[in-house]
Amino acid sequence: MVVLGIGEVLVAVLLLIAIRYWRLNKHTPITKWPVLGMLPGLMLNIPTLYDYITTILKQQGGTFMFEGPWLSNMNMLVTSDPMNVQHITSTKFENYGKGPYFKEIFEVFGDGIFGSDSQLWKFHRTLLQSAFKEPSFHLFIHKTLMKKIESCLLPLLDHAWEQGVEVDLQNVFQRLTFDSSCSVILGFDPNCLSIESPENACEKAFNKMEEALLYRHVLPKCLWKLMKWLQVGVEKKLKEGGEILDKMMYEQISISKCKMQSSTTLADKSLQFSLLNILMTNEKAKEKVDDKFLRDTASNLLSAGRSTIGSCLTWFFWLVATHPNVEAKILEEIKANLQQKGNWKDLVEEGFDKLVYLHASVSEALRLYPPLTFEHKCALKSDVLPSGHKVNANTIILYPLCSMGRMEEIWGEDCLKFKPERWISQQGGIIHIPSYKFIAFNAGPRTCLGKSISFNEIKMISAAILWNYHINLVEGHPISQGVSLILYMKHGLKVKVTKRNI
Numbered sequence: 166m167v168v169l170g171i172g173e174v175l176v177a178v179l180l181l182i183a184i185r186y187w188r189l190n191k192h193t194p195i196t197k198w199p200v201l202g203m204l205p206g207l208m209l210n211i212p213t214l215y216d217y218i219t220t221i222l223k224q225q226g227g228t229f230m231f232e233g234p235w236l237s238n239m240n241m242l243v244t245s246d247p248m249n250v251q252h253i254t255s256t257k258f259e260n261y262g263k264g265p266y267f268k269e270i271f272e273v274f275g276d277g278i279f280g281s282d283s284q285l286w287k288f289h290r291t292l293l294q295s296a297f298k299e300p301s302f303h304l305f306i307h308k309t310l311m312k313k314i315e316s317c318l319l320p321l322l323d324h325a326w327e328q329g330v331e332v333d334l335q336n337v338f339q340r341l342t343f344d345s346s347c348s349v350i351l352g353f354d355p356n357c358l359s360i361e362s363p364e365n366a367c368e369k370a371f372n373k374m375e376e377a378l379l380y381r382h383v384l385p386k387c388l389w390k391l392m393k394w395l396q397v398g399v400e401k402k403l404k405e406g407g408e409i410l411d412k413m414m415y416e417q418i419s420i421s422k423c424k425m426q427s428s429t430t431l432a433d434k435s436l437q438f439s440l441l442n443i444l445m446t447n448e449k450a451k452e453k454v455d456d457k458f459l460r461d462t463a464s465n466l467l468s469a470g471r472s473t474i475g476s477c478l479t480w481f482f483w484l485v486a487t488h489p490n491v492e493a494k495i496l497e498e499i500k501a502n503l504q505q506k507g508n509w510k511d512l513v514e515e516g517f518d519k520l521v522y523l524h525a526s527v528s529e530a531l532r533l534y535p536p537l538t539f540e541h542k543c544a545l546k547s548d549v550l551p552s553g554h555k556v557n558a559n560t561i562i563l564y565p566l567c568s569m570g571r572m573e574e575i576w577g578e579d580c581l582k583f584k585p586e587r588w589i590s591q592q593g594g595i596i597h598i599p600s601y602k603f604i605a606f607n608a609g610p611r612t613c614l615g616k617s618i619s620f621n622e623i624k625m626i627s628a629a630i631l632w633n634y635h636i637n638l639v640e641g642h643p644i645s646q647g648v649s650l651i652l653y654m655k656h657g658l659k660v661k662v663t664k665r666n667i
C-alpha cells in the first residue's frame with residue numbers, strides 16, 4: 166500500500182484548490198488566488214500585458230483594484246476612466262505625486278524631473294521650460310535633425326534600395342533619435358545611424374534598462390530587491406546599463422566643461438550649443454547645477470526624447486504601410502503645400518504646421534500606440550475618485566495610456582480603427598481633444614514638455630521618408646508588442662523600400 170507523506174497531501178490539497186479556483190474563474194480575465202492574489206494572471210499574461218489590462222478594464226467598467234500577493238505591498242488601483250485621470254492629473258494635482266516607490270523603481274534616473282515631486286520638480290520644470298522656450302533652441306533642434314536626415318537617414322535608405330536589402334525601421338529610428346537627442350542634449354553625435362550600423366553600448370543599455378524597469382512594476386518589491394541583491398536576471402542588466410550610462414554622461418559633462426572654459430568669447434560659447442551648455446550657464450540655477458544634477462537631467466531628457474519618438478515613428482510607419490489610402494492622402498497634402506521646387510526640403514517649419522492630415526495621422530498612431538505605456542501616481546492623502554472609488558493615503562494608482570486610447574466610451578465604436586479623419590474638423594483644422602482623454606503626452610501640470618518638439622520631429626522624418634520612398638512590409642514578418650516601459654515592436658519592423666519617381 167502506498168503511504169502518502171505530509172508533503173504529498175499538501176501538494177494534492179493545493180492542487181485541488183487551484184483547480185476549483187480555475188473552474189470558478191475561467192470565464193473572467195481577472196482571478197484572485199488565495200495568498201497570491203492576482204499575480205499569477207498577470208505573470209501568465211506578460212507577453213500580451215497591455216491587451217490583458219485593457220480587457221480587464223473594459224470588463225470592470227474602467228477601474229479596478231489590482232491585488233498582489235499577501236504582504237507584497239503590490240495592491241494598486243488601475244483606471245482608464247478619463248474623469249479619474251483628470252482628477253488625478255489636474256483637479257487634485259497636489260494630492261497625487263510620483264511618490265517614494267516610483268523613485269525607487271526609477272533610481273537609475275536619479276533626482277531628475279521624472280521621479281521628483283514638490284519643490285524639486287517645480288525647480289526642474291521651470292528650468293527646462295525656460296530652456297525649451299528659447300527660439301534658438303528650436304532652431305538648433307530643427308537644423309540638427311535636418312542634417313541627420315540628409316546626411317545619414319536618406320543615404321542609408323538609398324543604399325537599402327540599391328542593394329534590395331531589408332531594413333529594420335525600428336532599429337533605424339532608435340539610432341536616428343539617439344544620435345539627434347545626444348547632439349541636442351549633450352552636444353555630441355555618437356553617429357550610430359550609418360550604413361555600417363555600429364553598435365553603441367549606451368544606446369543598447371537604454372533598451373535593456375527600459376525592459377528591466379517594466380519588470381520592477383509587475384514583480385513584488387521583495388522579489389526584484391532580492392534579484393537586485395543577487396545581481397541576477399533583468400536586475401543585472403539594469404545595473405550594467407546604469408554604469409554604461411554614467412560613464413557616457415560624466416565623460417560628456419567633463420568635455421562640455423572643458424570646452425566652455427577654453428572658449429574665451431561669448432560668441433565662442435554660443436557656438437557650442439547644447440542643452441547641457443544652457444543649463445551650465447543658467448544664472449538662476451548656478452547653486453544647484455553640479456555634475457550629478459547635470460547627469461540626472463541629461464539622462465532623463467535622453468530617455469524622454471529618444472525612445473518615445475522612435476517608438477511612435479515605428480508604429481506610425483506600420484500603420485501607414487497597412488493603410489495605402491492614408492499614405493496617398495499624406496503625399497497629396499505634402500505636394501499641395503510644397504513651394505515651387507517640388508522638393509520635400511522646401512517645407513519650411515511653417516510648412517510642416519500646415520500638414521493637417523499628417524498631424525492627424527501621427528495623433529492617431531499615438532492614440533493607438535502611445536510610446537509610454539502607463540503612468541504611475543501615489544496618493545498623499547485619502548480621497549474619493551469621480552468614479553466613486555475610495556483611495557487611501559499611499560495607494561498607488563496606475564492609468565495605462567495604452568488602454569485609454571482603446572476605450573469605446575472615449576473614442577466611439579470604431580476605437581480600434583486607424584482613422585486620421587476623426588481628428589479633422591469640418592473646417593479642415595485639427596480637433597482639440599482634452600489631454601485627459603488623448604493621454605499619450607500625459608495631462609495637467611506634468612504634461613510632456615517635448616510635445617510640440619516631438620510633433621515637429623515626427624512630421625519632418627515622416628515627410629522625408631514618405632516623399633522619397635514607398636515602404637513595403639516584409640511578408641510574413643511578425644508584428645507584436647514587446648514587453649518594456651516603451652511600446653516597442655518585439656521583432657522590429659522589417660521593410661523593403663522602393664524609391665519614388667518624383
Ligand code: HEM
Binds near residue numbers: 466469477540616618
Ligand atoms: C512622441 C514623443 C513623446 C511622448 C509620447 C512623450 C510622452 C510623455 C509622457 C507620457 C510624460 C509623462 C511622464 C511621467 O510623468 O512619468 C512625459 C513627460 C516629459 N517629457 Fe515627454 N514625450 C515625448 C517626447 C519628449 C521629448 C522629445 C522631450 C524633450 C526632449 C520630452 C520631455 C519630457 C519631459 C521633460 C517630461 C517631464 C514633465 C514633468 O514631469 O513635468 N518628451 N512625456
